[in-house]
Amino acid sequence: xxxxxxxxxxxxxxxxxxxxxxxxxxxxxxxxxxxxxxxxxxxxxxxxxxxxxxxxxxxxxxxxxxxxxxxxxxxxxxxxxxxxxxxxxxxxxxxxxxxxxxxxxxxxxxxxxxxxxxxxxxxxxxxxxxxxxxxxxxxxxxxxxxxxxxxxxxxxxxxxxxxxxxxxxxxxxxxxxx
Amino acid sequence: xxxxxxxxxxxxxxxxxxxxxxxxxxxxxxxxxxxxxxxxxxxxxxxxxxxxxxxxxxxxxxxxxxxxxxxxxxxxxxxxxxxxxxxxxxxxxxxxxxxxxxxxxxxxxxxxxxxxxxxxxxxxxxxxxxxxxxxxxxxxxxxxxxxxxxxxxxxxxxxxxxxxxxxxxxxxxxxxxxxxxxxxxxxxxxxxxxxxxxxx
Numbered sequence: 001x002x003x004x005x006x007x008x009x010x011x012x013x014x015x016x017x018x019x020x021x022x023x024x025x026x027x028x029x030x031x032x033x034x035x036x037x038x039x040x041x042x043x044x045x046x047x048x049x050x051x052x053x054x055x056x057x058x059x060x061x062x063x064x065x066x067x068x069x070x071x072x073x074x075x076x077x078x079x080x081x082x083x084x085x086x087x088x089x090x091x092x093x094x095x096x097x098x099x100x101x102x103x104x105x106x107x108x109x110x111x112x113x114x115x116x117x118x119x120x121x122x123x124x125x126x127x128x129x130x131x132x133x134x135x136x137x138x139x140x141x142x143x144x145x146x147x148x149x150x151x152x153x154x155x156x157x158x159x160x161x162x163x164x165x166x167x168x169x170x171x172x173x174x175x176x177x178x
Numbered sequence: 179x180x181x182x183x184x185x186x187x188x189x190x191x192x193x194x195x196x197x198x199x200x201x202x203x204x205x206x207x208x209x210x211x212x213x214x215x216x217x218x219x220x221x222x223x224x225x226x227x228x229x230x231x232x233x234x235x236x237x238x239x240x241x242x243x244x245x246x247x248x249x250x251x252x253x254x255x256x257x258x259x260x261x262x263x264x265x266x267x268x269x270x271x272x273x274x275x276x277x278x279x280x281x282x283x284x285x286x287x288x289x290x291x292x293x294x295x296x297x298x299x300x301x302x303x304x305x306x307x308x309x310x311x312x313x314x315x316x317x318x319x320x321x322x323x324x325x326x327x328x329x330x331x332x333x334x335x336x337x338x339x340x341x342x343x344x345x346x347x348x349x350x351x352x353x354x355x356x357x358x359x360x361x362x363x364x365x366x367x368x369x370x371x372x373x374x375x376x377x378x
Contacts, residue, residue, distance in 0.1 A: 009343040016323060017231060023243075024234045031234050038233020042226025046218050054214030059186035061210035065202040066194035097317075098182065105210075108217050108330060116336035125331060125342045129324025130350035134317040141313055144289050145296045148303040152364035153310045157317040159360050164318070164353035171348045 005175045052101035053108075060091075060105050085169060088113075088120050092127055097134040097161040104128060119177050126168040134161055217333065224329035232280055241283065244274040255315070255358070256308045258298075265294035265308070273315065279322045288316050307369075311361050318357035321350050 024031040063069050073087040080087045088110065096103045107124045114120045134157035142150055194203045252270045259265050268291035275284035291312055299306045305313075324346050331339035 005344050006338060006341050009341045009345075010338055012343045012347075013323060013328075013340050020231055020235045020238070020240075023240060024238045027238045029234060029237045034234045034237045035230035038236075039226045039230030042229045043222055045229065046221040046225045049221065050215055050218045053218055054211050055183065057214040057217075058207050058210035059183050059190070061213070062190035062194075062203050062206035063186045064190075065206040065209075066190040066199065067197055067202075068189045068193040071193060095182070102182065104326070104330070105214070107327070108213060108334075111330065111334040112213070116331040116334045116339070121331075121334075121336075122342055122345070125324075125327045126345045126349050129321060129327040129342065129346045131353055132317050132319040132321075137317045137319075138313060140285070141288060141292050141316065142305065142309070145292050146303060147305045147309065149301075149305060150313075151305050151310060152361075152368050153305055153313045156310065156314045156357060156360045156364055160314065160318050160353050160357035163356035164349060167349040167352040168345070171345045171352075172342075175345055175348075 049101060049104075053105055056099070056102040056105035057108065060102075060109050064109060086120055086123065089123055089127070089165075089169070092124055093165045096127060096131065096165070097158055100133040100136060103133075119172065122176055123169050123172045126172055127165055130168060131161055131164045134158060217330065220333040221326060221329045224325055224332065228323075228325040232283075235278060236280060236283055240278055241271055241274045241280065241287075244277060245270045248273050248277070255311055258306070258308050259295070263294070263298065265291060265298060268294050269308075269312065272312070276316065276319050277322070279325075284316070284319070288312065307365050310365065314357040314361040315354070318350070318354040320354050322347060 021031060024034065069091065073090065076090060077087045080090060092103055092106045092110065095106055107128045110124045111121055116122070116125065134154075138150065138154065138157060142148075142153075190206065191200075191203055194200050248270050252266065252273060253261060256266070256269055259269065268287055272284055272287040272291050275287050292309065295306060295308050295312065296302065299309070323343060327342070327346075328339045331342070
């Protein structure tokens with residue numbers, strides 16, 4: 001199972017890149033110039049993350065290295081283990097819908113502790129990569145047209161985040177560590 | 179956000195003080211700040227490359243090419259939007275960009291869809307059914323290739339940084355499906371409640 005998944009995963013990116021290039025050429029796009037003009041934003045996009053990542057990584061690292069994280073996990077451990085949910089993933093699951101840079105900081109911290117190829121590292125990757133930041137999208141989209149009454153939209157967003165968390169853990173467990 | 183940051187920080191300081199490891203706070207600040215900068219710089223390589231490729235996809239009109247396949251799905255998802263209305267066009271474009279993982283292109287298209295939906299909206303401060311669906315689709319956002327995460331995995335020496343792609347696609351598909359179902363369910367319930375409220 002794992003071999004097939006690895007093979008497919010490793011093929012998706014190269015095939016996507018090839019498809020984009022072929023599409024571009026057949027549609028007479030000046031692919032090199034297009035690439036350069038898009039790539040220019042890569043530097044600023046990454047660098048613009050620095051303030052948020054420093055802010056959140058400092059808070060997250062203090063929270064963990066002080067022992068506060070272990071205290072929280074310790075309290076909830078019996079319940080989470082009962083639900084077959086790795087307690088170390090709880091902070092990420094809670095922060096994911098609220099802050100994109102905050103959860104990225106948590107993923108970084110988990111990679112540092114457990115490595116990206118551990119179960120926790122992979123589940124965290126999938127959790128971070130498979131949804132968008134619900135509260136951010138809500139603020140930007142509804143804010144842009146002055147909607148004040150969101151009705152059931154928050155509920156739907158947060159419940160599908162819960163589904164995404166569960167799906168990430170189940171899928172990674174099944175594909176890599178089953 | 180302010181509160182989350184405050185609580186993480188202060189509870190860390192308090193726990194460190196109580197357990198007599200106050201030096202862990204100073205070390206945490208230094209380590210965290212350094213990691214924030216190192217990680218951001220480490221992402222430059224993959225982001226530069228990825229955004230370049232995405233620009234080619236955009237210029238090749240991939241969004242429009244996909245629109246043809248997305249159209250029937252959009253009609254089903256947004257029954258309250260007239261098929262010929264301008265909003266339908268921007269809804270389809272936003273959905274296509276999301277499927278392609280063109281995050282940078284999807285947001286402006288989504289905001290345009292929001293503005294177009296506002297012209298159909300009876301109460302301008304109250305989200306319409308279609309607006310709630312648009313939101314559900316964008317918070318779940320189908321992502322085919324999570325470039326930032328692949329970049330981060332690369333920095334921490336994953337054996338195959340992209341090996342989570344299939345899992346991500348599966349998880350994002352399940353989450354989007356859930357968003358669609360939940361949106362339908364709560365819409366029906368909400369509208370039913372309103373009906374009975376009008377009657378009484």
